[in-house]
Amino acid sequence: MSDADILIVGAGVSGLTIGWLLANEGVSVEVWEQGDRPGGKIRTGRQSGYLLEESASMVMNYRPEVNTFLDTTGMNRRKFERAPTEHRYLLKDGGLVELPLSIGAMAKSSVWSAGDKLRMMREPFAGRGDRDRETVSEFVTRRFGRGMLEQAIEPFVAGPLASDPDRANAAATLPRLSGLERRYGSIALGMLAHKFLRRRTATETEAFSFEGGMTSLVESLADTSAIRLRTGYKATELAPVNGGWTAIGVSSGTQCTLRVRHIVLCTPAYTAASLLSPLDAELANLLRGIDYAPLSVVHMGFAETAVNHALNGTGFLVPRREKLALTGCMWSSRLFPSHAPDGKVLLTNYLGGGRRPDAITWDDDQSVAEILKILKPLLDIATDPEMVSITRHLHGLPLYYGAYPARMRAVDSRLQDFPGLSLEANYRGGISIRDRIVCAYKTVERILPGLNRSSTELEKTRVPRQNGLISASTSG
Numbered sequence: 001m002s003d004a005d006i007l008i009v010g011a012g013v014s015g016l017t018i019g020w021l022l023a024n025e026g027v028s029v030e031v032w033e034q035g036d037r038p039g040g041k042i043r044t045g046r047q048s049g050y051l052l053e054e055s056a057s058m059v060m061n062y063r064p065e066v067n068t069f070l071d072t073t074g075m076n077r078r079k080f081e082r083a084p085t086e087h088r089y090l091l092k093d094g095g096l097v098e099l100p101l102s103i104g105a106m107a108k109s110s111v112w113s114a115g116d117k118l119r120m121m122r123e124p125f126a127g128r129g130d131r132d133r134e135t136v137s138e139f140v141t142r143r144f145g146r147g148m149l150e151q152a153i154e155p156f157v158a159g160p161l162a163s164d165p166d167r168a169n170a171a172a173t174l175p176r177l178s179g180l181e182r183r184y185g186s187i188a189l190g191m192l193a194h195k196f197l198r199r200r201t202a203t204e205t206e207a208f209s210f211e212g213g214m215t216s217l218v219e220s221l222a223d224t225s226a227i228r229l230r231t232g233y234k235a236t237e238l239a240p241v242n243g244g245w246t247a248i249g250v251s252s253g254t255q256c257t258l259r260v261r262h263i264v265l266c267t268p269a270y271t272a273a274s275l276l277s278p279l280d281a282e283l284a285n286l287l288r289g290i291d292y293a294p295l296s297v298v299h300m301g302f303a304e305t306a307v308n309h310a311l312n313g314t315g316f317l318v319p320r321r322e323k324l325a326l327t328g329c330m331w332s333s334r335l336f337p338s339h340a341p342d343g344k345v346l347l348t349n350y351l352g353g354g355r356r357p358d359a360i361t362w363d364d365d366q367s368v369a370e371i372l373k374i375l376k377p378l379l380d381i382a383t384d385p386e387m388v389s390i391t392r393h394l395h396g397l398p399l400y401y402g403a404y405p406a407r408m409r410a411v412d413s414r415l416q417d418f419p420g421l422s423l424e425a426n427y428r429g430g431i432s433i434r435d436r437i438v439c440a441y442k443t444v445e446r447i448l449p450g451l452n453r454s455s456t457e458l459e460k461t462r463v464p465r466q467n468g469l470i471s472a473s474t475s476g
């Protein structure tokens with residue numbers, strides 16, 4: 001006799017999305033969250049009239065599953081599109097250069113030398129690499145040369161992914177690019193084919209937040225009455241019993257026990273490792289081996305009159321050759337004007353990550369000083385910020401380092417011994433919110449038959465596959 005069909009441990013976007021989809025299928029779902037609020041990494045703060053995202057600031061979507069999910073949950077009505085701007089920049093020799101977004105613009109761009117451009121044109125003739133072990137740096141250099149690595153891919157991998165291309169596994173970190181190579185033998189040719197077919201099969205890429213910020217998404221999922229959400233509940237022990245599971249947790253110093261048919265662990269990998277180590281030391285070791293990058297998010301607010309740069313774009317990324325701990329600066333009030341009061345400018349800066357993990361130890365003064373040293377001359381800023389807000393993420397983002405696909409295969413193989421247990425969080429299948437929603441659909445499809453439920457509702461809300469052109473796990 002079970003107390004619920006499913007226990008989900010962790011109320012981040014992974015756990016809440018899975019919980020929502022299961023509850024929508026009539027499954028009885030309980031969610032334990034150790035913190036005092038749902039959302040995990042996602043949290044929107046407010047200060048002096050600014051709206052401040054502590055982690056994710058937007059969803060970048062091209063997957064139909066995400067559109068379907070937002071339609072079904074009603075969150076599409078609260079979508080808040082990013083202001084249209086195509087300009088994005090790179091810090092180069094102390095100035096900003098625009099990153100080209102088309103092949104024609106690439107040919108004219110000053111980002112790359114003539115030699116770099118000639119090398120890139122040889123991409124269709126590049127040989128194959130070792131999918132299991134090849135790093136991002138090896139993969140990109142093999143296909144496009146060092147220019148493409150240093151001026152485009154490295155800043156992207158170090159910025160939004162907080163990773164280090166010399167250690168990050170190419171297949172896991174850039175699944176779209178490595179998928180194109182696998183399928184077409186060439187990324188350039190694959191993109192051409194993809195572009196041709198995409199017109200008929202896939203959704204356009206769009207970037208958006210929600211009214212009230214990203215926290216609205218997780219709060220709305222958590223508000224669903226069909227999910228029994230218990231905040232302040234920390235899972236401490238799991239045990240398989242009689243075709244189901246018993247979970248033991250602690251809430252306000254009191255122990256609680258729950259019997260369920262299935263457990264989905266949506267915690268970081270290191271927490272899953274601690275919970276599973278009494279059951280399977282090898283599985284725990286595989287999970288413990290997943291590193292996380294520390295990173296700081298530093299919001300700065302200025303009077304509009306103090307910032308003399310036009311800020312005509314999304315912001316800029318910083319390549320490693322600039323030797324800075326700043327990996328990127330997002331021009332947040334340009335993208336989402338309502339995130340700053342009238343007459344103010346909001347700049348969101350990212351410090352550290354896999355490139356400079358030590359930056360997490362900097363105090364507020366040092367963090368702000370290091371950023372202003374770069375921003376003031378670059379954006380012609382006349383004053384110090386009138387608002388500063390810093391969030392430090394000690395375990396910011398999981399790093400898909402080393403032989404990552406092999407590690408995940410080994411995790412899946414160990415899980416065969418534990419029917420009724422799933423592991424789903426951002427260390428598997430992509431870090432972005434888009435990836436988390438796509439993975440949630442797959443998890444629910446896998447779990448439902450074991451609960452003797454057919455996925456009729458899921459069928460209704462499912463979307464046509466994209467002819468297999470985009471691989472399932474996408475963080476690129």
Ligand SMILES: Cc1cc2nc3c(=O)[nH]c(=O)nc-3n(C[C@H](O)[C@H](O)[C@H](O)COP(=O)(O)OP(=O)(O)OC[C@H]3O[C@@H](n4cnc5c(N)ncnc54)[C@H](O)[C@@H]3O)c2cc1C
Nearest residue numbers: 010012013014034040041055056057058234235426432433
């Ligand atoms: C600075 C930053 C910027 C980002 N920007 C973007 C962006 O713009 N767009 C985008 O798509 N993505 C972005 N991301 C990535 C995205 O926000 C995360 O990958 C995603 O929110 C992670 O969700 P999750 O549910 O997998 O994990 P988490 O959010 O980490 O949730 C895990 C939950 O498990 C709980 N938990 C842990 N242990 C226990 C336990 N024993 N018992 C009960 N509960 C437990 C935790 O308290 C937590 O709530 C960003 C991330 C960061 C850090």
